Amino acid sequence: MSVVGFDFGNESCIVAVARQRGIDVVLNDESKRETPAIVCFGEKQRFIGTAGAASSTMNPKNSISQIKRLIGRQFSDPELQRDLKSLPFNVTEGPDGYPLIHARYLGEMRTFTPTQILGMVLLNLKSIAEKNLNAAVVDCCIGIPVYFTDLQRRAVLDAATIAGLHPLRLIHETTATALAYGIYKTDLPENDQLNVAFVDIGHASMQVCIAGFKKGQLTILAHSFDRSLGGRDFDEVLFQHFAAKFKEEYKIDVLQNARASIRLRTACEKLKKILSANPEAPLNIECLMDEKDVRGFIKREEFxxxxxxxxxxxxxPLEKALADAGLAVENVHMVEVVGSASRVPAMLKILTEFFGKEPRRTMNASECVARGCALECAILSPTFKVREFQVNESFPFPVSLSWKGSGPDSQAGGAEQQQLVFPKGNPIPSIKAVTFHKSSTFTVDVQYSDVSDLQAPPKISTYTIGPFPTIRSERPKLKVKVRLNLHGIVSIESATVSC
Structure with a gap:
């Protein structure tokens, strides 16, 4: 049976497989370790991954990328609206209030949901793993950001089903990184806890996780994040800087031309990487627009x-993670930095000043999540033997039940009642029982108690409980079982009546 981990990023994806001798990152058809998360629709076929990235410059309006930012989010989400301004393809609001992507495919305009596009990306990753293993891939582990809502988690599971995959677990990316870091360490303490801060600055977001390690186990103490702070924000700053410069110097407005915008964004991304290693960098693009060659130059200080x-x-996010973990800066023994945007020197300087110690790079910044996902899949797989290592995950959001009483059953005269079921930091997975005194059908809402960090609607789902059998007791006891599963999805599992 295959043991595979998928890290689907905003910009690129990585596949890792577990073998008897350890974890390997799989090469795609182009012998590259990273596969672009792009689906490009053409007149005769669709191109996914590296082929899609190669076609995107010539066909920007039908090249769908950054799908991680669209999946499971309402079209009216202000963050989504900001993201859409920089995307070259057309997205509209569907009848259910969620985004619909428009692309020209096989000679006609078609609409796709973000879940369908992610299904295509996962199918491509699945085929990469299957070619490498020469075996069918079904069971897997998929890395997701810690800030994904219940709806986003369900959308990822739906996309995996479309791709013919069965995720054993959706694991938080920072937890996967912590697992990949800790499982191989042979010097973990028996009693005293080793506290490590993992700072993951990716293409579109920043996640911080503080983990406590002891021999044979990892405990997540706190999660925090900024959903819109990543490498692409630095790219966008450079893009706007040079777009304004070229408008003034060369009298061309790249914002009016989708192809020119893509070429300038690509050049700015390369420029950012050059500035990470050098104090200054040039920018030269031939025939950017209106047959004009452009030149630019920027110093790291100006950047x-x-x-x-x-x-x-x-x-x-660093302060929040420390506060939630209940630790002082001096109690954090090590700082590990990963993610594609973690190479920006200014970012490392801030981390060094904050923690009072130099951030370390003991792991591959791009591959650690996929490796952790493959390790977790191996731990959960019944056919694979792995060193004993326990992962104690925590849920980052508080979840409560709310309901209304009605008629003689109502407590507090029909007012809205709420009970916290899973507090912030609750272990994953978990089951809680809530007792009600009801004798007629009623509805219960499962909701987030605090949406200040999430910026999403509080309601997760609604359940109708009833009808009830005829019971002699005036106040029958109703025990409702609420489950928080391995994926971080909350559901009401059962309701039983006792007199």
């Missing part, structure tokens, strides 16, 4: 100045 508003936001 950091124009990036100041982004850099100012880095400390907040």
């Amino acid at each position: 950091e100045q124009i990036s100041a508003p982004i850099l100012q936001r880095v400390k907040r």
Whole structure:
């Protein structure tokens, strides 16, 4: 049986497989370790991954990317609306209030949901794993951001079903990183806890996790995040800087041309990487627009100045993670930094100042999540033997039940009642029982108690409980079982009546 881990990123994806000798990152058809998360629709066929990225410059309006930002989110979400401004393809609101993606495919305009597009990306990743293993791939583990809502988690599971996959677990990306870090360490303490902060700055978001390690186990102490602080924000700052510069110097407006915008964004991303290793960098693009060649130049100091508003936001998730973990800075023994945008020197400087110690890079910044996913899949797989290592995961959001009484059954005269079921930091998985005194059908809402971090509607789902058998007791006891499963999805599992 296959043991596979998938890290689907906003920009690129990585596949890792577990073998008897350890974890391997799988190469795709182009012998590359990273596969772009792009689906490009053409006149005769669709191109996914590396082929899609190669076609995207020539066919920007039908090249669907950054799907991780769209999946499971309402079209009216202000964050989604901001993201849509920089995307070259057309997205409209569907009848259910969720985004619909429009693309020209096989000679006609078609609409796709983000879940369908993610299904295509996962299908491509599945085929990469199958070619490498020469075996069918079904069971897997998929890495997701810690801030994904219940709806987003369900959408990922739906996309996996479309791709013919059966995820044994949706694991938080920072938890997967912590697992990949800790399972191989032979010097973990028996009694004293080793506290490690993992800072993951990816293409579109920043996640922080503080984990406590002891011999044979990992406990997640706190999660925090900024959903819109990543490498693409630095790219966007450079893009806007040079777009304004070229408008003034060359009298061309790249914002009016989708192809020119894509070429400039790609050049700005390369420029950012050059600035990470060098104090200054040039920008040269031939025939960017209106048959004009453009030249630019920027120093690292100037780049950091124009990036100041982004850099100012880095400390907040760090402070929040420490506060939630109940630790002081000196209690954090090590800081591990991963993610594609973690190479920006200004970012490392902020982390060094905050923690008072140099961040370490003992793991591959891009591959650690996929490796952790493959390890978790191996742990959950009945056919694979892995060193004993326990992962104690925590849920980042508080979840409560709310209901209304009616008629003689009502407590507090029909007012809305609420009970916290899973507090913030509750272990995953978990089952809780809630007792009601009811004798007629009623509805219960499962909802987030605090949506200040989530920026999403509080309601997760609604359940109708009833009708009830005829019972002699005036106040029958109703025991409702609420489950928080391995994927971080909350559901009401059963309701039983006792007199």
